[in-house]
Amino acid sequence: MTVKVGIDKIGFYTPNLYLDMVDLAHARGADPAKYQVGIGQSKQAVIPPTQDVVTMAANAAAQILTPTIKTQIAMVLFGTESGIDNSKATAVYLAHLLELSPQTRAVELKQACYGATAGLQLAADYVRVHPQAKVLVIGADIARYGLRTAGEVTQGGGAVAMLVAANPQILELEATSSYHTADVMDFWRPTYRTEALVDGKYSTNVYLDFFAAVWADYQRQTKLTIADFAAFTFHLPFTKMGRKGLRQILPTATPEHQAQLTAAFEASQADNRDVGNLYTGSLYLSFLSLLRHGHLQAGQRIGFFSYGSGAEGEFFSGLIQPNYRQGFDDAGLTDLLANRRAVSVAEYEQLYNQQLSSDGQDMQLAVGQEQAPYYLAGRQHEQRVYRRQ
Template identity: 80%
Template structure:
């Protein structure tokens, strides 16, 4: 018997602060249209030192996990390129914060922005073999390029949490996906750096090439064409990137279908425009945005393109389920994004410099202004001090 597997619930967390891109553009002597139109970003999440990928993941996961789920989840797959330790997995810290049972498998996955997709596919295979299983998959990152750099406008951060089960409420995965890997130096972060190195134009070209490669391979393997899709969902380090990807395949569609695909893309990029780059979580925030803002129907097939610099790409698909809106809390997500506080450019620059230093010294962080359920209180004896309110 074939087991239907996919995303049963989706949660998302980003901190309570953001930077308006008009303010950043003016401070950097740029035309705001360069950021709003040329890059496709309106707001950028600002990550305070009291939040890291572990706390953001916990804040996202608690949105979707019931007490019964906490008892049933036996695997945590944590995709991130913002790991906090060169040995111990972020997933282990997360499993402890959530109170998961000791007989839980917890692993961190890294391949730039592709890590969460690797986790999703591994989780799906696991559940296909064990239909009663539940797997928690995380995509959490803090995108840092540095102040006054070319990549500054594509910073951001947050966490997406996905519960993968049989008979999912939201999105049932198709069994076939296509992937492509090549050793490419378009983006990387050496061990001695907290900010990434990137060749932006080259990375965009590689992204588009990998999309074309995996989309073509997918069509050959499945016999499907663009006519079979209600929407294409993209990894969005900045929203203009996905728009370029969509334009590559729009000529394959009829005029009427082109309008539908374009409208779906507009819905899929709304939340990303107001959060910024999540690295591993960007594709899944875009999927969530489409589910929240798009005109979807049960049975609609969505194509998803995941890309991680360095480089690895994957194209996969799935179908929207009848009760998909029950799998996320739309009102709470809207309130979280609406109630954030704008910071000035000067405040943003100060917060950017306040991340935990790499010298290992004890640090006590100013936790009073952080209202999230989980937060980072500081570091003692080389150990991060996590707290729950």
């Protein structure tokens, strides 16, 4: 008998600060509609120096882990393009912070915004062979393009934590997927830079081309069509990009089904619109937003388009499970997003420039106002110092 494998629990964390896109537009001399409608963003998370991808991942994972679950975790697969060390994996730091067993495999995965999807697929394959085990999959990033750059409006940050297990509560992953890789220079971040380089229009075109390619190949493999899907979720570096992807395939659906898919997309982009770009976590925040704001029923098929610049794309699918709402803390997530504090453009710029320096000097961060359970206290002897409240 084939074991059902998929996403059992999902958590999300972003810091308690955000920048309103209307304020940014006014400061940059732009029409707010350019950001709110043309890009499709309302707010973006602002990441204080006391949070990095490790602490945000820990804060997301803490929402879904219990002492019992911790003993069952066999692997931590951490997708990020915002790693803190060129050698030591973020997954190792995370496993230590979460006090997981030393008998845990911990690996960091990197391919732009695709890393968490690689982790999810590797995790599912592992659990199919080891159905008693659970795998913690992370997608955590800080999207930085630089102040007063064209990409500034598509910044953001946060972490999504997913528990992959047999007989999952939220989503059963279907075995078939389609993937496509090409050496494309649409977005890259050389080792000497903290901000990304991007050809925005070209990257959008590559994204759409990759979606068309993997969707066609998925249909060829499975013989499924758009009629077999209740919703599609997309990697959303900004919400308008996913909307363009959906519009590529909507004409193949009936008018009634087009309305259903459009409504599902609106639900899936709601939280991304208020957080901004998560890179590796973007697709999975979109899925979580669909779970929270959509109207789903058990057995419905959801399509996922994952894209990582450089470039790699994948389309896969999963089936909603009857008790999916028990796999995440809806009220807690609503409070997390609702209780954030708006910062001025001046404060945002100050925080942007307060990240740990690259010279390796000892540094003590101001942690007195930190509210998150896990945080970065500073650096000593060229080692990051993590703390738990």
